Amino acid sequence: MQWVNTIVQGVLTGGLYAMFAAGLSLIFGVMRLVNIAHGDFIVLAAYLALVVTEALGIGPLPALLMVVPLMAAIGYALQRGLLNRTLGDDLLPPLLVTFGVSVIIQNGLLELFTADSRRLQAGAVEVATWQISQGLSVGLLPLLQFVAAVAVIGALQALFYRTAFGRAFRATSDDPAVAQLMGLDNRHVFGLAMALSLAVVGLAGVLLAVRSNFDPSIGPARLIFGFEAVIIGGLGNLWGTLAGGIVLGVAQAIGAQLDPGWQLLAGHFVFLAVLAVRPEGLFPRIRG
Amino acid sequence: MSAAAFQTKFNVRFTDRRSAISLAAFAAALVALVCAPWWAGRDTLYLLEEIFAYVALASLWNLLAGYAGLVSIGQQAYVGLGAYLLFALTIFADIPPLAAIPLAGLIGAAAAIPVAALVFRLRGHYFAIGTWVVAEVFRLLASQVSALGGGSGTSLPASIVIAIAPSRAMREFVVYWIALALVVVILGLILLLLRSRYGLALTAIRDNELAARSNGVDVARVKFVVYVFTAFGTAMVGALIFLQKLRISPDAAFSVNDWTAFVIFITVIGGIGRIEGPIIGTIVFFALRQTLADLGALYLLMLGAVAIIVMLWAPKGIWGLIVQKLDWQIFPLQRRVVFAPPAESPARSQT
Amino acid sequence: MPDANGPTGPLLEVRDLAAFYGDFQALFGVSIAVGRGEVVAIIGANGAGKSTLLKSIAGLMPARRDAIMFDGAAIGDMPAHEVVARGIALVPEGRRLFASLTVEENLLIGGQLRRPGPWTLARVYALFPALAERRHLPSTALSGGQQQMVALGRALMANPKLLLCDEISLGLAPIIIRDIYARLPAIVAEGTSLVIVEQDIAQALAAASQVYCLQEGRVAFAGAARDATREAVAAAYFGE
Numbered sequence: 001m002q003w004v005n006t007i008v009q010g011v012l013t014g015g016l017y018a019m020f021a022a023g024l025s026l027i028f029g030v031m032r033l034v035n036i037a038h039g040d041f042i043v044l045a046a047y048l049a050l051v052v053t054e055a056l057g058i059g060p061l062p063a064l065l066m067v068v069p070l071m072a073a074i075g076y077a078l079q080r081g082l083l084n085r086t087l088g089d090d091l092l093p094p095l096l097v098t099f100g101v102s103v104i105i106q107n108g109l110l111e112l113f114t115a116d117s118r119r120l121q122a123g124a125v126e127v128a129t130w131q132i133s134q135g136l137s138v139g140l141l142p143l144l145q146f147v148a149a150v151a152v153i154g155a156l157q158a159l160f161y162r163t164a165f166g167r168a169f170r171a172t173s174d175d176p177a178v179a180q181l182m183g184l185d186n187r188h189v190f191g192l193a194m195a196l197s198l199a200v201v202g203l204a205g206v207l208l209a210v211r212s213n214f215d216p217s218i219g220p221a222r223l224i225f226g227f228e229a230v231i232i233g234g235l236g237n238l239w240g241t242l243a244g245g246i247v248l249g250v251a252q253a254i255g256a257q258l259d260p261g262w263q264l265l266a267g268h269f270v271f272l273a274v275l276a277v278r279p280e281g282l283f284p285r286i287r288g
Numbered sequence: 289m290s291a292a293a294f295q296t297k298f299n300v301r302f303t304d305r306r307s308a309i310s311l312a313a314f315a316a317a318l319v320a321l322v323c324a325p326w327w328a329g330r331d332t333l334y335l336l337e338e339i340f341a342y343v344a345l346a347s348l349w350n351l352l353a354g355y356a357g358l359v360s361i362g363q364q365a366y367v368g369l370g371a372y373l374l375f376a377l378t379i380f381a382d383i384p385p386l387a388a389i390p391l392a393g394l395i396g397a398a399a400a401i402p403v404a405a406l407v408f409r410l411r412g413h414y415f416a417i418g419t420w421v422v423a424e425v426f427r428l429l430a431s432q433v434s435a436l437g438g439g440s441g442t443s444l445p446a447s448i449v450i451a452i453a454p455s456r457a458m459r460e461f462v463v464y465w466i467a468l469a470l471v472v473v474i475l476g477l478i479l480l481l482l483r484s485r486y487g488l489a490l491t492a493i494r495d496n497e498l499a500a501r502s503n504g505v506d507v508a509r510v511k512f513v514v515y516v517f518t519a520f521g522t523a524m525v526g527a528l529i530f531l532q533k534l535r536i537s538p539d540a541a542f543s544v545n546d547w548t549a550f551v552i553f554i555t556v557i558g559g560i561g562r563i564e565g566p567i568i569g570t571i572v573f574f575a576l577r578q579t580l581a582d583l584g585a586l587y588l589l590m591l592g593a594v595a596i597i598v599m600l601w602a603p604k605g606i607w608g609l610i611v612q613k614l615d616w617q618i619f620p621l622q623r624r625v626v627f628a629p630p631a632e633s634p635a636r637s638q639t
Numbered sequence: 640m641p642d643a644n645g646p647t648g649p650l651l652e653v654r655d656l657a658a659f660y661g662d663f664q665a666l667f668g669v670s671i672a673v674g675r676g677e678v679v680a681i682i683g684a685n686g687a688g689k690s691t692l693l694k695s696i697a698g699l700m701p702a703r704r705d706a707i708m709f710d711g712a713a714i715g716d717m718p719a720h721e722v723v724a725r726g727i728a729l730v731p732e733g734r735r736l737f738a739s740l741t742v743e744e745n746l747l748i749g750g751q752l753r754r755p756g757p758w759t760l761a762r763v764y765a766l767f768p769a770l771a772e773r774r775h776l777p778s779t780a781l782s783g784g785q786q787q788m789v790a791l792g793r794a795l796m797a798n799p800k801l802l803l804c805d806e807i808s809l810g811l812a813p814i815i816i817r818d819i820y821a822r823l824p825a826i827v828a829e830g831t832s833l834v835i836v837e838q839d840i841a842q843a844l845a846a847a848s849q850v851y852c853l854q855e856g857r858v859a860f861a862g863a864a865r866d867a868t869r870e871a872v873a874a875a876y877f878g879e
Binding site for chain 2: 028082085086091094095096099101103108110111220223224228231264265268272276279
Binding site: 164167168170171173174175177178179180181182183184185186 | 697698699718719720723724728729731735737738739740744747748749751752793794797
């Protein structure tokens with residue numbers, strides 16, 4: 001039974017990882033850009049939520065309603081002000097610039113908040129559990145976060161494949177020059193894509209803040225988890241990314257169960273194994 | 289157009305008058321550095337060792353990213369690996385510390401082979417993050433090795449420290465000279481590599497990978513060789529750095545900030561894809577650090593901002609700007625075609 | 640001179656247009672005029688600058704502000720996405736459909752700007768019934784001729800006053816080419832002017848009333864299509 005509990009924990013954590021990954025793969029899909037600062041933005045969102053809850057005396061849920069739009073605005077400004085200038089054939093500028101942004105965010109947060117570990121208070125739901133059966137109980141918070149992750153991915157899929165908005169994203173991703181001929185301003189479309197990505201990041205950041213302790217240095221690890229979920233699941237497929245996140249979460253949970261020091265290593269090994277044996281991922285999108 | 293015109297002789301030369309002068313100046317500086325133990329205090333020696341280490345690391349990263357187009361943010365994997373190998377080889381295998389450095393390099397290079405096989409399956413940005421994951425794996429594995437202190441690390445035993453040289457002063461001199469020798473050897477090897485046909489292939493890849501491939505350059509093979517060579521050099525530098533520090537821990541040995549962020553910023557600011565760039569960048573970096581030492585996290589923040597500004601508005605870095613304005617080079621790398629004067633008779637050039 | 644100029648002059652006037660790809664100059668002082676309701680053909684050998692001309696008009700390449708006058712306004716320096724909003728649509732060379740979109744999605748995105756006009760999804764399907772049958776297929780699953788129809792329909796969905804067609808016959812069988820050209824009059828009848836860039840000279844001369852021949856970036860022949868004799872065209876096409 002202990003193992004079933006472990007696996008369930010892993011699955012639920014995987015949902016959060018999938019949310020880290022969703023924003024990352026969205027951006028790569030639309031503009032072939034990987035935001036090295038992605039994990040640091042998650043942490044930034046967590047700190048924003050902290051500031052908002054402490055300053056206004058509100059709970060995490062209302063704070064969410066403020067943090068998500070704020071992160072979206074930051075994303076739009078970041079893309080149009082900075083990252084649009086880096087796009088082009090050369091790989092180096094966007095990579096180095098987002099790396100620079102990562103360093104800036106980490107050290108800026110360090111200056112403002114020190115390296116102390118923080119946590120967002122969510123009240124009773126933090127420790128509530130749902131007793132499913134004898135010996136199997138599930139934390140309510142992780143379960144809610146998993147449901148949120150699935151909802152977000154579902155919403156993103158619907159957005160991309162059933163709305164004019166999503167059509168614009170896909171067209172710009174296919175052929176930015178011809179997309180202009182349709183009246184789409186690339187700079188604006190890329191800005192909206194980054195706004196969407198950081199909105200998801202905002203949600204992920206608040207969920208992270210409630211669920212575990214955070215400090216300015218944990219950003220890179222979130223980037224890596226998101227990245228591993230994308231690679232394990234397969235590029236170009238959001239549901240695949242969810243599956244990848246779950247695989248990663250379960251691997252880490254099993255590793256931790258065997259030995260606490262092995263948690264991260266177990267996840268990395270599964271990632272490397274997928275890379276070695278099936279580099280296109282478990283559910284790559286079949287290009288038609 | 290007469291046939292004689294096509295038979296004009298030409299030579300391919302590396303040096304010209306200006307670069308010969310710069311090279312001579314560089315040689316003079318080198319002599320001064322060799323004599324440093326006699327004119328510099330201990331703090332200056334430590335500073336110089338740090339500068340040498342960063343020049344070496346930045347030059348190697350420049351080779352990888354600027355020439356081979358492999359942007360790695362995981363080179364700290366080999367710094368740490370080299371460092372841990374030094375400790376392991378001296379403590380467990382009784383190998384003299386000075387011999388352990390090149391040995392650590394070779395083992396590091398061997399480790400790079402399977403890593404390359406895995407990580408080369410990723411492209412571009414994803415390759416970069418993949419290298420970071422590998423570094424993380426190395427760090428986590430290192431903290432599992434309790435014989436070397438696990439997560440908190442360990443110090444180099446006194447017996448091994450003494451094995452470097454009998455007196456403290458002598459030890460500091462020896463470590464200094466090894467650092468200087470190492471950076472000179474690494475720069476020399478990079479120079480040799482770039483002057484060889486491999487180097488021509490690399491410069492072609494740097495300028496236009498697709499064109500290079502269609503001209504018959506085996507791009508995959510060149511990249512693999514460069515990756516393994518860079519691991520070799522980086523591991524040796526890592527071994528040296530921690531020989532000097534006398535103490536190791538996973539977080540210090542595999543630090544992203546120390547061995548990747550700083551190195552990248554140095555190379556970007558100095559100039560990517562040019563061999564003089566990392567040297568200029570290191571000088572600028574240390575000048576900044578001496579003047580802004582007390583700022584802590586703010587210092588790194590500013591460095592990040594400067595790197596972004598340079599990347600966007602002066603993408604070839606400081607040296608790139610100098611090259612553009614003055615067409616200079618210190619190291620004789622650019623192949624210049626020198627045409628023989630037209631007085632040469634056609635009969636002669638037919639040989 | 641044909642009297643197809645409305646009260647405010649020709650619909651499109653290109654004045655002394657120059658175009659560069661880096662250091663390479665592709666167009667040298669090109670001037671053309673397109674009247675309202677007119678069909679103008681641009682012919683010339685490969686590399687003569689025909690596509691460059693269309694791309695400059697469409698805003699994909701930079702130009703001097705007053706080098707391109709459309710409906711009385713100077714639009715030379717306007718970016719492509721604003722040029723579409725003004726009423727110029729380009730059917731790009733090689734069709735360039737969006738690979739991740741279905742046929743219908745390709746058409747719908749053409750209408751992204753929701754410009755008022757006669758062209759709706761239903762009207763486009765009426766013009767090209769073969770597309771209606773395949774509306775939910777990925778655009779890449781269609782034959783060359785059908786893809787060309789999608790590209791045309793996509794441009795029409797923007798309800799342009801001026802439609803630029805870049806080599807729509809490229810890679811298609813003669814019978815398909817004739818089929819597509821047979822629909823052009825319906826497009827013109829709805830009030831859209833056409834500029835056709837063509838390698839197929841006979842087809843171009845049959846469809847157009849005015850013809851320009853470009854040679855190495857310059858206008859080598861300009862006149863009514865009926866005046867374009869074989870000798871005149873050959874002289875202009877290949878130069879001295």
